[in-house]
Amino acid sequence: MRGTRASQRLSRALASAISIALASLAFAPRSSAQDAPLQGFDAYVAEALKAWQVPGCAVAVVKDDRVVLAQGYGVRTAGKSDPVGPETLFAIASNSKAFTATAIAMLVAEGKLGWNDLVTERWPGFRMMDWEATRRMKVIDLLCHRSGLGTWAGDLMWFGSKLTRAEVVERIRYVPPAFDYGTGYGYSNLMFVVAGELIPRVDGRSWEQFLLERLFQPLGMTRTNTSVASLAGDPDVATPHTLVRGPLEQVPYLDVSNSGPAGAINSCAKDLASWLRFQLAEGRVDGQKLVPASAIEMLRIPQNLRVVSPFARSLNPSTHLAAYALGFEVADYQGRLKVEHTGGLNGMYSIVALIPEAELGVAVVTNLDEHDLTHALALHVIDAYLGVPAQDWSQRYLKAKRGQNAERAAAARRGVSKRVPNTRPSHEPKDYTGTFANQLYGEAVVAIEGDKMTLRLSQHANTGVLSHWHYDVFLATWDDVVWHESAVRFETDIEGRIGALSLKIRPEWIDPLEYRFERN
Structure with missing residues (x-):
C-alpha cells in the first residue's frame, strides 16, 4: 500500500516498541527445558509431534541474552532411531530472508548501498516486465514484497530447477505483474534473489561468502551453511518428509542454490540461538557490535501493510495489525511487537519469532512440510514467558488444520464431480x-x-x-x-x-x- 496517515502511525507505534535493554551476556543452553516458564515443555513437544505426525524438531529459546533452550526432539528420519540434537541441520527456507535483509542493512550502514537507491543504478541490466517497476524499483522494495509481482509468481523457474541463479534473474523480465509497482502485497522470492545478487555488485563478495564472513563466523554459527551440497557426508542432518499424498514419506532435499538469498540456508538449534541473541541485542554479540542498532531497527519497521485474515484473527484475537518489514513480518501480539518469519520447502518447515520488548526469541525447525506445529510451539513459549493464560496452541492449530484439510478434500471432490464422462480426446x-x-x-x-x-x-x-x-x-x-x-x-x-x-x-x-x- 502507498503511505497513509494510518500506516505512518502504525510504523511509529511498532517501531517505538523495538528498543530493548541489553542484559548480561551468557550462553548456557540447557539439556532439557528447565526454566520455570518451560516446565512441562518437553512432554508437550513429544505429544505434539505425535499429533502432527512430525518425525522430529529442534527448538531454540533465548531470554535476556541467555540461551535457555537449544534442544532436539524426536528423530531425524521416520522409522529410525537417530535422535534430533541441538546441532542437527534442517533447511530453514524463507527464514533465510532475514539474513539477506540483515546483510543489505550492513551494506547500507557502511554507505555501500542506500535503501532508496534505484536498483538499476546499481544493476543497469535489471529488468521487470513492467517498465515502471523496472524504472522505479528501489533497494528497499526488493525486501518488502511491493514489486508488483504476485505471491510466488515465477517460482517454478527456481524450484528445484536446472537454471542457474543468473538465468533465474534474467528471466524475471518475463514474469507478468499482478498489480502496479508499489500498490499491493505479493510475496516474492524472486525479489530477494535480486537483493542477494546486489551484494557482489557493491561489495565484491558473493551472497554466500558475505554471510559466512560477516554473520556466520562472527556469531559462531559453525554448523550453518547455504547449500544442499554442503550437507553431503554430514552425519547429523534431518531427513525431509511430506504428507502430500496421504501417508508420511521421505522426500529429497530441494536444491535451491539458484535462489539462495530467498531460502537456501540450513541451520540448527544451537546456531539459531546465536542468531536470536544477535537480533535481540540489536546487532551485538558478546559485546562486539557487528552492525549499528539502527540497522536492526530498520528491519522491524513496517513497510507493506497486510490484512489480518479472518482465519488468523480467529486463532489469535489479540493481533489487530500486521505488516511485512524487511525480511521479517511484524504484528502486535498481547500488546507487544512480534517480529517473525516462517520458512517452508519440500519436507521442512520452520519459524523464527522475536518479542524484542521481552528480550525473548524462539526458533523451531521441523522435518515435515505444510503444518502449523511451528507456530504452536513458538506461541506456547512466548505465552509462557509473557505470563499470559496458557492455551493448547497445538490442539487449536490442529483443529484448524483439519478443517482446512476437509475443505480441500471437498474442493477436490467438487473438481472430480465436474469431470464430464464418456468424452474422447479430439486427436489421436x-x-x-x-x-x-x-x-x-x-x-x-x-x-x-x-x-x-x-x-x-x-x-x-x-x-x-x-x-x-x-x-x-x-x-x-x-x-x-x-x-x-x-x-x-x-x-x-x-x-x-x-x-x-x-x-x-x-x-x-x-x-x-x-x-x-x-x-x-
Whole structure:
C-alpha cells in the first residue's frame, strides 16, 4: 500500500516498541527445558509431534541474552532411531530472508548501498516486465514484497530447477505483474534473489561468502551453511518428509542454490540461538557490535501493510495489525511487537519469532512440510514467558488444520464431480506429442513411451504420466511426490492441430502462474 496517515502511525507505534535493554551476556543452553516458564515443555513437544505426525524438531529459546533452550526432539528420519540434537541441520527456507535483509542493512550502514537507491543504478541490466517497476524499483522494495509481482509468481523457474541463479534473474523480465509497482502485497522470492545478487555488485563478495564472513563466523554459527551440497557426508542432518499424498514419506532435499538469498540456508538449534541473541541485542554479540542498532531497527519497521485474515484473527484475537518489514513480518501480539518469519520447502518447515520488548526469541525447525506445529510451539513459549493464560496452541492449530484439510478434500471432490464422462480426446495420441515452448520457463515435451503418454519440462528432471480426463484435458501424475498432479489443457490451433498446452504446478505450494507452452 502507498503511505497513509494510518500506516505512518502504525510504523511509529511498532517501531517505538523495538528498543530493548541489553542484559548480561551468557550462553548456557540447557539439556532439557528447565526454566520455570518451560516446565512441562518437553512432554508437550513429544505429544505434539505425535499429533502432527512430525518425525522430529529442534527448538531454540533465548531470554535476556541467555540461551535457555537449544534442544532436539524426536528423530531425524521416520522409522529410525537417530535422535534430533541441538546441532542437527534442517533447511530453514524463507527464514533465510532475514539474513539477506540483515546483510543489505550492513551494506547500507557502511554507505555501500542506500535503501532508496534505484536498483538499476546499481544493476543497469535489471529488468521487470513492467517498465515502471523496472524504472522505479528501489533497494528497499526488493525486501518488502511491493514489486508488483504476485505471491510466488515465477517460482517454478527456481524450484528445484536446472537454471542457474543468473538465468533465474534474467528471466524475471518475463514474469507478468499482478498489480502496479508499489500498490499491493505479493510475496516474492524472486525479489530477494535480486537483493542477494546486489551484494557482489557493491561489495565484491558473493551472497554466500558475505554471510559466512560477516554473520556466520562472527556469531559462531559453525554448523550453518547455504547449500544442499554442503550437507553431503554430514552425519547429523534431518531427513525431509511430506504428507502430500496421504501417508508420511521421505522426500529429497530441494536444491535451491539458484535462489539462495530467498531460502537456501540450513541451520540448527544451537546456531539459531546465536542468531536470536544477535537480533535481540540489536546487532551485538558478546559485546562486539557487528552492525549499528539502527540497522536492526530498520528491519522491524513496517513497510507493506497486510490484512489480518479472518482465519488468523480467529486463532489469535489479540493481533489487530500486521505488516511485512524487511525480511521479517511484524504484528502486535498481547500488546507487544512480534517480529517473525516462517520458512517452508519440500519436507521442512520452520519459524523464527522475536518479542524484542521481552528480550525473548524462539526458533523451531521441523522435518515435515505444510503444518502449523511451528507456530504452536513458538506461541506456547512466548505465552509462557509473557505470563499470559496458557492455551493448547497445538490442539487449536490442529483443529484448524483439519478443517482446512476437509475443505480441500471437498474442493477436490467438487473438481472430480465436474469431470464430464464418456468424452474422447479430439486427436489421436501421436498428435499431442512434440515440443512446446514458453518464454519464461523453457520447453515442455510430450512423448509416447510404450503404452503411456508422458510430459517432461525442460528445466526439471520430473516426468508426468498423462491420463485422459475429459475432452482435451489430461491429468499429469508426476513422479515427484511434491508436484503431485497437474491438469494439462491442450488447445487446437486454427489449422486443427494441437498447438499449445497449459498447466499449473501445485499453485498452493510452488507457483500460482499458469504456464502456456506453444508448439515449436
